[in-house]
Amino acid sequence: MTALNRYYWPTKYESRKTFINQNVKCVFISYQNKDKTEAKKIADYLISAGINVYFDEYDGDLKSSNQSSNPNNVTESLCKGINNSSHMLVVVSPSTIISKWVPFEIGYGYDKTDLSVLCLKGIPKGGLPEYIRTAKIIRDLWDLKLKLRNMIDSNNTPLLETKLSNYETNLNPLRGIMDNLINDIY
Template sequence: MALNRYYSSTKYDSRSKIISLGIKCIFISHQQKDKDAAKKIADYLINAGIDVYFDAYDGDLKINHQANNPKAVTDSIKKGINNSSHMLVLVSPNTLYSTWVPFEVGYGYDKTALYVLCLKGIKKGGLPEYIRAAKIIRDIWDINSFISNVTNKKEELLFESKKMFSHREVNNPLHCVMDSLINENY
């Protein structure tokens, strides 16, 4: 069963340990105003059988943030990244105003497999420069392909077992936060 890796009793200091153990965990980087969308993405990944690190569930991070302790907040973020094999950077117009997303990308750039997920309505030219070199997930079709690759399971099997949903399905939980399928002319 997949989980938010923060809850795991085992914490690692480096990605090499994660990789050697075959652990797949996705660090979800997002601007706080996009927390609801980030939670939907985190839940979708967990349902598909992938561990995530999602800051909303990190009690230490919340306490350190409330105590206005930037060093401890930074250490919590670094620990989350160090326990992740992948980083998924959620991009929306809010991301341009984030103070933490650029730090997370910079810290995780050489430590994780970096991907950018475009939230609803982000056009091709709308990505900040510092993440344009990453692999881009533009729509629900793309995230399903990403999940299939990370889990090494065929999409059809994931659809049949309700681990993920087609971009065409009305009950897909990501319809409200991601585009279904980007038009070729987009």
């Protein structure tokens, strides 16, 4: 089965119990709007590796709620996205600290999802806001590969390994936005 943005998935779960019982895996991408380009690259990378995501750029309900400045509908759309996700990946950059929605998404999804924080290139070790320091921190491409390997069903491991095996090469689409462990060591 091909991975996709879960917004397009035909089944939207209203109940987390149903979602969990069906062992559905999906990553909610949380980010500050200034980091949309990087967040989209991350979402596309996960999809290409066979992992479903919820990326709000494709959520028409959320877009119309934002355009009409309707915070109740924005909140409802975000909650549905989180409820349909098993994991949350918070994209952190210097602009994350000014986000109005990232703290809400983390708070709502904290005990509903497996929470991880993906640091964009150059985030210093002490530079993370306190409210996300308790999550698993992904600082480089190697950490991301390990996280994805642990997340997916073992039946899909060969697909993941094939898609992510060259994480250290110049061809990796996340190379310019994340640190690379091998280059950072040598």
